[in-house]
Amino acid sequence: MIRSLIIGAVSFASVACAHAQTDEAAPPFIIPADIAETAQTLKSTALESNLGFRIIEDLTTQIGPRLAGTPQEARAREWGMAKLKELGFENVREEPFELDLWTRGHSVYEEVTLTAPYPQPLYAISLGGGGATPEEGSEAEVVYFASYDALKADTVSDLAGKIVFVGDRMTASRTGEGYGWANRKRRDAWVMAEDRGATALFIRSVGTSNNRFAHTGMMSFPEGRHPKIPALSVSNPDADQIERIAKSGEVMKIKLKTFAGWRGKSMSGNVIGEIVGREKPDEIVVIGGHLDSWDTGTGALDDGAGVGITMAAAKLIANLPENPRRTIRVVLFGSEEVGLVGARAYAAARIEDETLANHVMGSESDFGAGEVWRFGSNVGPDALPAMDAIGRELADLGIIRGDNESGGGPDMIPLAMAGVPMGRLDQNGEDYFEYHHTPNDTLDKIDEDELQQNIAAWSVFTYLAAELDVDFRAGEAEAE
């Protein structure tokens, strides 16, 4: 997922600034007893159900990696359609869209060797969007920058014909907030390197892991420009090696061979299924995850988990004696990793079919499969007491009430920017970046107990958002 984009969207879409818990003036919202009871029943059922895990197991076993625009992603859409139908969802459909295809073009490996001063292989991997070397590979001297800021501040180094290396180590946190900072070098260091004549960019892996895998992910492309040079991420232990040699002052050279590149247009799509509302079928609570994943792992945490969590939560709600008042729509977004392409296509289609205003609440799960620890929101001030009430239903799962300035997840950004109210179930991401965007993003990294707590929270939140007679947009704050 593209965590760094969330922040911007949040402040843009923020419709109420007061911290939920400090809004002393508003009278408490009381959830009707029968609805509260149903929510509690759902929670208990979810805590006993292994449906979510089974969905993630199916997706990672039967499809595995599913890079946007590839046949593997197309197979994942078929899988998604079949799974939604199998679980009894209604209006199951695919919304196709076009995208620019980038692939590694080789295998999940890149050939990277430190050739001087101390020859040995390095474990590195192309960043999404990077270019290829000549077929026989290329070799160049390394110019070392300890950080993104050091590269940015540099005006004197001769980078022509050189490999630019950028350090900066990410630190772990529950909220994952170090990611955006560490990720700056992944996004646009290539522009500085290429503009100054460098032959390749290498960055220290953005993830927190000391495993000998490098973290991949898409670069940013100003004005739609794509890099001509290869851009690679180097595992943390290998980046340590580069750092040690840089400190020694010895001339360092790297040889690499990559086949990465842009392959023209390809097709992708969003997969949609619904639990149709019994009273207000046109009002939509939209939840989901993204179906595409990076090609090196099997996309269990990013974002098989989001697919499994939201599909299972919706299915558990569908198992109730009657559907909730509003429609719950589960969207399995395509092509998130490569720039929220599916999310933009979804929002554009809703503008096209004039149903954007029907979206009463949105939330995506895209931060792994860990325990939910905080419930945030981004709703109109009149709806805050209702969100606080939903928060109270979640408290015995160990979930605290957050503020009202939350984003709803990366694929919700276009909707949030269009004013759709958002809920947010924040998951513990302390170890998320140990696995994220690496070969290690596999099923065995998911703790089934934590997943059940997570799905229980999603069931309660989604059910109440769909059932309660609340206008979540109500009382929008004036723009400043």
Added chain:
Amino acid sequence: MIRSLIIGAVSFASVACAHAQTDEAAPPFIIPADIAETAQTLKSTALESNLGFRIIEDLTTQIGPRLAGTPQEARAREWGMAKLKELGFENVREEPFELDLWTRGHSVYEEVTLTAPYPQPLYAISLGGGGATPEEGSEAEVVYFASYDALKADTVSDLAGKIVFVGDRMTASRTGEGYGWANRKRRDAWVMAEDRGATALFIRSVGTSNNRFAHTGMMSFPEGRHPKIPALSVSNPDADQIERIAKSGEVMKIKLKTFAGWRGKSMSGNVIGEIVGREKPDEIVVIGGHLDSWDTGTGALDDGAGVGITMAAAKLIANLPENPRRTIRVVLFGSEEVGLVGARAYAAARIEDETLANHVMGSESDFGAGEVWRFGSNVGPDALPAMDAIGRELADLGIIRGDNESGGGPDMIPLAMAGVPMGRLDQNGEDYFEYHHTPNDTLDKIDEDELQQNIAAWSVFTYLAAELDVDFRAGEAEAE
């Protein structure tokens, strides 16, 4: 290191069966006060010194992986000679020997793809000694065996033209004792597979890690026979995938391309340096580690650690105002991983130069860089009180006294079998097989505090073994 071989050698070389602590009859051995004081000083110095870490850092940075018989191992010998001289060791020399060379022949990667029923890449790596596929690769159906025992018991499956897969998951323990059991499939499952017409062997990675690396290591070769078929180890997450598909009953196929094979004769060698004894220079306390390592990691834990620990311990002793009574010989063994080739060459050379009987004590460090928690021995019964006394000097490092049936480490096996007394500083190996024989065996996995405790223990043990006027062979038990 080849842990599984230790057990056999221990029972063969065992010269005293009573548990050290239960030998109530023997009078306590009192270490002379000045010697005990020197031992304590050494310990304090070692706990403050970063020499051991610096040695391992140098070796892994400047050489990195050093597969037996390759130019990288030759560079490691040059490094070892230079480092021993730099630290002031005497009689620094190399003892070359010949060996059969096996290499992966490609890079540190193998190309392995699950092609049916669910196409996706698998992370796998050739086992040492395995063969190559045809250049274009090969593809075959998988016959799944849950365990080594299941393969062994099977008499009915048609394995001709198939890939044999063998499960069995290793569990972690402080002593690493699960390794030998889990390793049976690595050693000789290939013989059963090949004899029954299989085209390849795949085994579940022997290590305990759920990282997406497979554990490599040498196979066993009955009667010097080498496999014609490729033999690969599959990472635990990928082995899980194979297991899930096997349970589903779907036909499973794997495509692979490997370039592994035997490359004829090559040269290797042991590197030796000494602290010459002030009174009995001909009596030798031999310690060391092995210089070669697997090609996928950088051999920090296996066995850069042993090299750094023993070299640093000896150097700290050399820094004392006077050398100990006996000679301390540090041996950096070559070609351990491929079958204790250096250890055998060392023992053969000592038979040749008739100095085997001069070896009064031996011990190797080859189990990572973790804290030492137990001090074992394998000495004559009359020497037990002295070993108990050495144990008491180690107690405040948190080290308990073990029994008198210890091996001295893999490269000590030929010496132990020839009757050389052994000491053993057992390291905590709880996480050793998380990294062992994988790309993840890198410097960052070493905890400097644990390493210092480890070297402190080695300093004290080595110094006392060289200084105390004790015949460690004395009172050998009669053979049964």
